[in-house]
Amino acid sequence: MSEQEARANQDLTASEHSDDPVLDRSLRPDHFADFVGQEQIKSNLRVFVEAARQRNEPIDHTLFCGPPGLGKTTLALILASERGVTLHSASGPAIEHKGQLAALLTKLEPNDVLFIDEIHRLNATVEENLYTAVEDFRIDIVNGDGPYAQTLQLPLVPFTLVGATTRTGLLTNPMRSRFGYVARLDYYPDDALRLIIERSAGLLGLSLAKEAGHELARRSRGTPRIANRLLRRARDFAQVLSDGKLDGSTAREALERLDVDEAGLDQMDRRYLTVIIDHYDGGPVGIETLAAALSEPRDTLEDVYEPYLLQRGLLARTARGRVATRHAFEHLGKKQPTGTQSGLF
Numbered sequence: 001m002s003e004q005e006a007r008a009n010q011d012l013t014a015s016e017h018s019d020d021p022v023l024d025r026s027l028r029p030d031h032f033a034d035f036v037g038q039e040q041i042k043s044n045l046r047v048f049v050e051a052a053r054q055r056n057e058p059i060d061h062t063l064f065c066g067p068p069g070l071g072k073t074t075l076a077l078i079l080a081s082e083r084g085v086t087l088h089s090a091s092g093p094a095i096e097h098k099g100q101l102a103a104l105l106t107k108l109e110p111n112d113v114l115f116i117d118e119i120h121r122l123n124a125t126v127e128e129n130l131y132t133a134v135e136d137f138r139i140d141i142v143n144g145d146g147p148y149a150q151t152l153q154l155p156l157v158p159f160t161l162v163g164a165t166t167r168t169g170l171l172t173n174p175m176r177s178r179f180g181y182v183a184r185l186d187y188y189p190d191d192a193l194r195l196i197i198e199r200s201a202g203l204l205g206l207s208l209a210k211e212a213g214h215e216l217a218r219r220s221r222g223t224p225r226i227a228n229r230l231l232r233r234a235r236d237f238a239q240v241l242s243d244g245k246l247d248g249s250t251a252r253e254a255l256e257r258l259d260v261d262e263a264g265l266d267q268m269d270r271r272y273l274t275v276i277i278d279h280y281d282g283g284p285v286g287i288e289t290l291a292a293a294l295s296e297p298r299d300t301l302e303d304v305y306e307p308y309l310l311q312r313g314l315l316a317r318t319a320r321g322r323v324a325t326r327h328a329f330e331h332l333g334k335k336q337p338t339g340t341q342s343g344l345f
């Protein structure tokens with residue numbers, strides 16, 4: 001593996017926000033049949049893969065959007081394996097200059113999949129070079145400087161670009177328009193998460209009671225990666241504190257010890273809402289202020305924490321800032337002040 005590949009892979013792993021990348025990979029489905037939920041996206045992708053196979057062409061360039069842990073990387077892997085080609089992975093910020101992009105592109109075999117995670121974080125020069133690569137399957141290399149500069153056109157084999165981004169809003173319009181299919185992944189309902197947990201338990205050789213699967217699914221923030229993580233931690237508790245079998249009460253105890261509450265909110269979710277409620281009377285409060293108060297980058301708040309709190313109706317976004325809703329006050333057992341903006345929600 002070249003130094004650059006190693007770096008791209010390393011970057012990809014870091015961006016997975018995973019506490020156990022090896023296990024994460026072993027639980028990752030590589031065929032549509034094992035990928036739970038997201039039915040409409042899955043059935044469209046099956047058609048695109050089949051059509052591409054019949055024509056012996058690459059699958060059209062595809063963009064996956066959605067919060068971390070919902071299966072964007074997994075779908076890229078599935079596309080490559082169902083099409084019978086190799087997946088090459090890189091991460092937007094790791095491709096620092098055009099040469100690195102050219103190195104990635106020139107090692108592709110016909111119809112291969114190039115997966116770029118966090119594609120919204122590519123720098124402008126690399127992004128512009130990617131346009132000609134995905135449209136005309138060529139890359140321009142400039143040789144020399146100033147008036148003696150020569151542009152060489154390097155032909156590329158036809159390939160599929162699969163991009164992943166946590167927020168489509170951050171992607172430039174020209175980049176977005178290069179994708180033939182844009183799929184938005186949603187949080188998973190509890191029954192889909194339960195199936196994922198049961199499948200993972202099977203792969204881990206863990207005996208899982210129905211009630212435990214249900215409890216873990218309900219408190220996984222709608223996110224398969226979190227479901228798998230909670231399952232692995234609960235397995236530790238079952239192994240050490242009980243007879244190795246994961247039953248309902250061991251699962252509940254594990255969740256309590258991991259500080260995951262009844263609604264599936266973790267410590268950080270509750271801290272976020274508590275700061276808005278205790279320090280700013282429920283809001284509105286600007287995102288930059290919150291980022292400073294919580295010592296977290298604004299991007300992390302916007303990508304990781306807010307989407308779920310918004311979806312659960314615990315948080316509202318207004319023109320003047322973030323507001324904790326009535327549900328948030330109730331959930332945290334706080335008294336709602338009268339006459340504040342949050343009283344409206």
Ligand code: ADP
Pocket residue numbers: 016024025027028029034035036037038067068069070071072073074075164196224225228
């Ligand atoms: P993302 O790229 O969106 O951050 P990943 O594709 O890395 O998310 O998914 C995180 C983990 O969750 C994977 O290791 C995989 O095991 C699991 N996973 C995600 N989506 C599904 C799904 N629909 N069915 C089964 N497992 C899933």
